[in-house]
Amino acid sequence: MASGLLQPEERVLSTLESDGSRRWLTPKLSRGRFLTARRWVAYALILIFTAIPHVHLNGKPLILLDILHRRFTFFGYTFHPTDTALLALFMVGLIVSIFFVTALFGRVWCGWACPQTVYMEFIYRPIERLFHGNAGRGGKPAKTIAPWRRVAKYVVFFIISAVLANTFIAYFAGADNVLRWMTGSPFDHPVAFMVMAVVTGLMMFDFCFFREQLCIIACPYGRLQSVMLDPHSLIISYDPKRGEPRGKLSLKQLGPADPPRGDCIDCHLCVTTCPTGIDIRDGLQLECVACAQCIDACDAVMEKIGKPIGLIRYSTQHVIAGHARKLLRPRVVIYPAIVLAITALFTAVLLSQGDADVRLLRSLGAPFIQQDDGRVMNPMRLKITNRTDAPRTYTADAADGVALTSDQLPVEIPPGQSATVGIQLTAPAGGFVNGRRQAALTVNDDAGFSQTVETLMLGPTGAAGAPSRNDP
Ligand code: SF4
Numbered sequence: 143m144a145s146g147l148l149q150p151e152e153r154v155l156s157t158l159e160s161d162g163s164r165r166w167l168t169p170k171l172s173r174g175r176f177l178t179a180r181r182w183v184a185y186a187l188i189l190i191f192t193a194i195p196h197v198h199l200n201g202k203p204l205i206l207l208d209i210l211h212r213r214f215t216f217f218g219y220t221f222h223p224t225d226t227a228l229l230a231l232f233m234v235g236l237i238v239s240i241f242f243v244t245a246l247f248g249r250v251w252c253g254w255a256c257p258q259t260v261y262m263e264f265i266y267r268p269i270e271r272l273f274h275g276n277a278g279r280g281g282k283p284a285k286t287i288a289p290w291r292r293v294a295k296y297v298v299f300f301i302i303s304a305v306l307a308n309t310f311i312a313y314f315a316g317a318d319n320v321l322r323w324m325t326g327s328p329f330d331h332p333v334a335f336m337v338m339a340v341v342t343g344l345m346m347f348d349f350c351f352f353r354e355q356l357c358i359i360a361c362p363y364g365r366l367q368s369v370m371l372d373p374h375s376l377i378i379s380y381d382p383k384r385g386e387p388r389g390k391l392s393l394k395q396l397g398p399a400d401p402p403r404g405d406c407i408d409c410h411l412c413v414t415t416c417p418t419g420i421d422i423r424d425g426l427q428l429e430c431v432a433c434a435q436c437i438d439a440c441d442a443v444m445e446k447i448g449k450p451i452g453l454i455r456y457s458t459q460h461v462i463a464g465h466a467r468k469l470l471r472p473r474v475v476i477y478p479a480i481v482l483a484i485t486a487l488f489t490a491v492l493l494s495q496g497d498a499d500v501r502l503l504r505s506l507g508a509p510f511i512q513q514d515d516g517r518v519m520n521p522m523r524l525k526i527t528n529r530t531d532a533p534r535t536y537t538a539d540a541a542d543g544v545a546l547t548s549d550q551l552p553v554e555i556p557p558g559q560s561a562t563v564g565i566q567l568t569a570p571a572g573g574f575v576n577g578r579r580q581a582a583l584t585v586n587d588d589a590g591f592s593q594t595v596e597t598l599m600l601g602p603t604g605a606a607g608a609p610s611r612n613d614p
């Protein structure tokens with residue numbers, strides 16, 4: 143039926159019909175060397191992703207992102223809220239490393255290692271193919287799908303999504319807690335149950351409905367990688383010099399009188415196999431997640447028609463344009479240099495860390511009080527973070543004529559936690575010059591830790607023994 147709407151000359155988005163509705167993709171599975179390799183990598187990654195919250199190093203989970211307490215554990219080391227510099231160095235190092243890997247290998251993460259691709263293509267999609275009646279062969283689902291098959295598929299999807307959700311939550315709450323919540327009554331842990339239900343729902347939404355849309359329109363990482371590519375980065379490319387002019391393979395076209403044709407027989411298998419629905423022959427596109435399915439599809443076609451494989455292959459835009467491969471360029475030198483510098487700095491800061499963080503803070507209110515005996519008292523707060531894995535008891539003492547008093551010391555602090563105690567530093571008024579004097583206090587624990595911190599005490603600016611007053 144004729145529509146009053148202007149029709150686009152070509153498809154605007156690979157997942158959009160011309161009337162604006164969603165174009166559902168059912169990519170055909172293409173077997174080949176890259177699918178086999180990706181399958182092994184995917185299974186290994188699924189095993190690793192699932193195992194990480196359960197594996198312990200130095201008595202801690204391999205990765206634990208405890209957002210609630212602002213403590214992040216990576217490979218046996220815990221970053222505390224006071225480790226802002228270390229965490230910042232770690233994050234900057236990670237980001238620059240991503241820049242480096244992308245400059246060299248393009249979107250290799252997206253196609254080979256991203257959990258979205260791994261679970262979608264190697265768990266959910268095979269199950270869907272199984273229930274939709276075209277097990278192992280890919281391609282379009284059967285025309286009519288029995289309702290029981292759909293129901294069974296969604297039941298299996300739900301079970302897998304629940305397992306995935308619990309694994310995901312274990313990264314943030316710890317595997318032990320998740321196991322306790324799973325085996326307990328939802329009424330005992332209503333909040334945890336709600337979180338599990340919501341995350342399971344999000345998994346279902348993503349893998350049953352949103353699918354490739356996550357890579358195409360939602361993932362900032364995809365956008366980031368795409369802008370970080372240069373003409374020398376490894377990408378999946380179609381070789382137009384070899385493939386064009388494309389044309390259907392037929393006996394007539396193979397005749398000697400026919401005009402010369404490129405190797406592409408326009409079979410569209412590279413398009414029907416693409417999980418994001420694009421045609422790689424149009425060149426590098428933002429939607430390409432570098433899954434290499436089009437390579438496997440095209441290689442099989444080339445083998446069938448007796449042509450060399452590699453019409454679609456891993457290459458660079460520079461090489462495809464007919465130039466020699468150029469590995470060395472400024473960014474592949476600068477990025478690793480930055481990563482090395484950050485690693486050295488990170489290591490130096492890490493090695494200089496003690497068993498505890500000690501911070502001395504001024505109390506709110508009056509900075510000093512001149513007592514009746516003429517001495518000057520500074521109320522302060524001592525913040526101690528126990529960085530060890532055992533509870534420690536801390537005391538503090540001052541020297542050089544300064545007295546330290548506190549009714550909150552000694553204090554026992556659980557592992558990985560902080561405590562702030564009120565202390566008073568008192569010194570004779572005669573020791574102050576222009577209202578100031580240096581003081582040092584030493585914090586010790588019951589396991590040999592000792593750290594001295596220096597501070598500036600404030601006092602009266604007038605003659606010693608002046609009437610009591612508070613310096614504003
Ligand atoms: S699979 Fe190969 S031969 Fe077939 S259309 Fe794609 S590029 Fe051409």
Ligand code: SF4
Nearest residue numbers: 416430431433434436
């Ligand atoms: S164009 Fe090829 S490599 Fe890119 S997403 Fe599609 S099938 Fe995968």
